Amino acid sequence: MKAVPPTISRRHIEGVHTPESIPKFDYGRELGDPGTYPYTRGIHPSGYRGKLWTMRQFAGFGTPEDTNRRYRELLAAGATGLSVAFDLPTLMGRDPDHPLSLGEIGKCGCNVTSLADMEALFDGIALGDVTTSMTINSPAPMMFAMYLVLAERNSVDWSTVAGTIQNDILKEFIAQKEYIYPPRPSMRLITDVFAFSAAHVPRWNTISVSGYHIREAGATAAQELAFTLRNGIEYVQAGVDAGLDVDAFVPRMSFFFNAHSDFFEEIAKYRAARRIWARVMRERFGAKDERSLKLRFHSQTAGVSLTAQQPMNNVARTALQALAAVLGGTNSLHTCSFDEALALPAAEPATLALRTQQIIAHETGLARAVDPFGGSYFVERLTRDLEAEAEQYFQTIDAMGGMVAAIERGFPQREIAESAYRFQQDVDSKRRVVVGVNEFVSEREGNVPILRIDEIAAQRQLAGVERLRRTRNKVVVARALDKLRKAASGTENTMPALLDAVRAYATVGEMCDALRDVWGEYQEQAII
């Protein structure tokens, strides 16, 4: 018989599972009913019966006006949340007129330089009625401040504003590499947001601790699980060290996982994540509030699994990955568009991706039974295995002195690079089949029209920032930026100074530069 290849994460799977696969299985201790500790089966007693997951499609390109149009289309098509994709200059805290922004404006997402752009981005969208997730990390406090000032100007009370900022810098150092400041001041910015939000914006998710990018960079399922949750632990510890009560800020922490192709491994990963988090919060941090124990997460299908060859195949990949996320109890989901290995999603593929979720939700009947794989010998065994592997990594990282110390030593970066290289070797040698790429290749592939961002977007944003600098009150801006530098140099919370800078129409680049003046920039030791 031909050898059965291992999972994407190189895990060997037994063919048949029996009660002996899960010795001493204890329903109450390992699973509990849905909605009860340790939440392996989900955080809601009734799963999706009461409320479906949020269908939140990540979108952004060109100017704020371009992206606003796409948001209105998505909402009209039945999307139930918004998710902002920013371009690289915004993500890196550079204004459009900075030399490093050359060629990057509006390309990978929407360019947002100042409050004026934020106003255009959400024009005509009721901030009190829709929740918005913003994928932004180093400049997360700046974007959060902009969103809050926008709410203020639309007379929406901060106590009702709901949404998420990614604000997860550790995975940037580990995987996506969109960092600005060194790790330690970066962590301080995050605890500033925790403290400010706990006091003023109680419904805001202050962080989305993300495994998505770690997985995309090449990690295995177990590495994604382990590094993400260990990052979560690092943030909780930082909040505690900053003097916050665990139950005052942890309930607003959220998570973000990948939905990759190996179906059962993914389902087990989500279940293990909830169980580990509940136990860690109770046992390691002594959390009392039930909400601190419940891991809420968004998931996104694996962009990295999409192929440029035979792009329509990606529709099937995405649907199956989305299925795993739903069976694993995701609270919110983004489904990738089939054209994403070629370019940013065009309008039609983006709608098809949303329709895929709607079909799963309304036609398959999947949403009826909660945690349908609960009790499966195979899935429970996998859940246990993933949990054990994650805990092994926790021990290694704890022994290094925590995640910041591990990152400074390049530990997670090396582990991921190793997995990425092994995966590519498996694909090259055809130990792993990728349909349409190394097997079942076809000559005729059909052309997919792709979204192109023309340079007009860049010109508009350049003209916009030039006009802004000319027309705003320079003295007020300079004073606000000085106040920000002063806050960063001392220990006071940086959010009030950021809010004032935003109100004065300081740009993202100017606010980030003010902090660069104080903290400098991080340079990574590149490891290959």
Next chain:
Amino acid sequence: MKKIRVVIAKPGLDGHDRGAKVIARALRDAGMEVIYTGLRQTPEQIVAAALQEDADVIGLSILSGAHNSICPRLMDLLREKGLQDVLVVLGGIIPDADLPALKAMGVAAVFRPGTSMQDIVDFITGRLGSGAPLDTKAASTSDR
């Protein structure tokens, strides 16, 4: 025989370095001397690295769509410094429509998603071994 010297560079603001690092490692395992510049290199910095490292090859990794701005600048700088013999290859998400212009400015090959590591190694060793003039065949063989 002298080892082939390759500078692998990530220009622009993008930090997605999985591809760059995997290729760097594959070329090194194939016996080449690989220098990885790290992230966020301007065309000026990349050309300076190539000069200093006496590079035979520059491998660029661009996924952000900024290739149409970065590549012309880089190729101009190489010519200015007399480095027009350095083989420039590009990997990343590059639309079909952009291939002719990239070829015309002297990019020797564009390796897109799905290219095997072996194909890239073979292309570089084939080109540097034979010293063949630049042609457009590389793109058509490496596109798949």
